[in-house]
Amino acid sequence: MNITIYDIAQQCNVSIATVSRVLNGSSRVSEKTRAFILQTMKDMGYKPNPFARGLGLDSMKIIGVICTDVADIFYAHAVSLLEDGLRQHHFDVMLSNTGTDTGRNSKYITDLTAKHVDAIITIGTPFSSEADIRQLQKVAETIPVITINSDYHQPNMYSVVCNEKEGMRSAVHALAKKGCQSVLYLYDALTYSGRHKLDGFREGIRELKLDASAKLIQQIPRTLAAAEAIIDRLIAADVHFEAILTSEDVLAVGAQRAALRHGHVLPVIGCNNSILAQCATPTLSSLDNKLANLCAAAVNLIIQLTETDGAAVPVRTEFNAELVERESFQSRP
Incomplete structure (x- = not known):
């Protein structure tokens, strides 16, 4: 059990401020009260850490x-x-x-x-x-x-x-089990999270020897309009893809909407498992990053x-x- 200054204050029937003053060596506490609080800390096994002691009053x-x-x-x-x-x-x-x-x-x-x-x-x-x-x-x-x-x-x-890297890798494997050989990946930025997601996608593609065409990895702004626009362009350019995986739910919503408008019914997976995924039509599969x-x-x-x-x-x-x-x-x- 973690003993806090609140527990000490309650046990001693004093305020939290009084306990803090003792921890910080304030002279505004009587010696009798100070000794009582310190003994209670010892008896209860309380050990102040440097952060808590530094915060003090x-x-x-x-x-x-x-x-x-x-x-x-x-x-x-x-x-x-x-x-x-x-x-x-x-x-x-x-x-x-x-x-x-x-x-x-x-x-x-x-x-x-x-x-x-x-x-x-x-x-x-x-x-x-x-x-x-x-x-x-x-x-x-x-x-x-x-x-x-x-x-x-x-x-x-x-x-x-x-561990979004492993999550994305697993998503690629799940799509491959459905027979998808060409997976389009849309992402918005190479932040810490973004890099790991992209690494996981690439690792899954490499492991399963799926279509590794550069056209199947697209960086776009994080907007519905950008996701719809890239799907429109790829379809117009006859770029073949059998599933869509994205780094964000909002990109998946836009991509799915554009694909359906072109008559392309295919698996789509977003990321974040946000309310957007539940509100999309069809409802959107998503990687829950907890x-x-x-x-x-x-x-x-x-x-x-x-x-x-x-x-x-x-x-x-x-x-x-x-x-x-x-x-x-x-x-x-």
């Missing part, structure tokens, strides 16, 4: 959350899950929406730290340049930094990821790092993706 019970675009359904859902989970532990969320990763986004990190957040959670890959990552690493020396679906492989930073699990794990890390000894906190937590089959997967080429 300056703790605002606020977690900074950074993502690129909260208008995107994936990021919006992630922020909602994090806020719900953190609120249960009496933390508020301060959101920072960076927009496009320009390679000069470190100001978003410094802005949050200047507001004395207790920890930072990043979603996806809002930072890619060496300068930005160095700034994030500097912050990680003083407060916990947790990355969701990204891994900067830096000291004092904790990553929570989904966003709820990722966010719950990130919240748990925050609690362990800020309120317990943090001794058994894993540096990396990984979940497996799962293919959710719906109507679009039953379509035959």
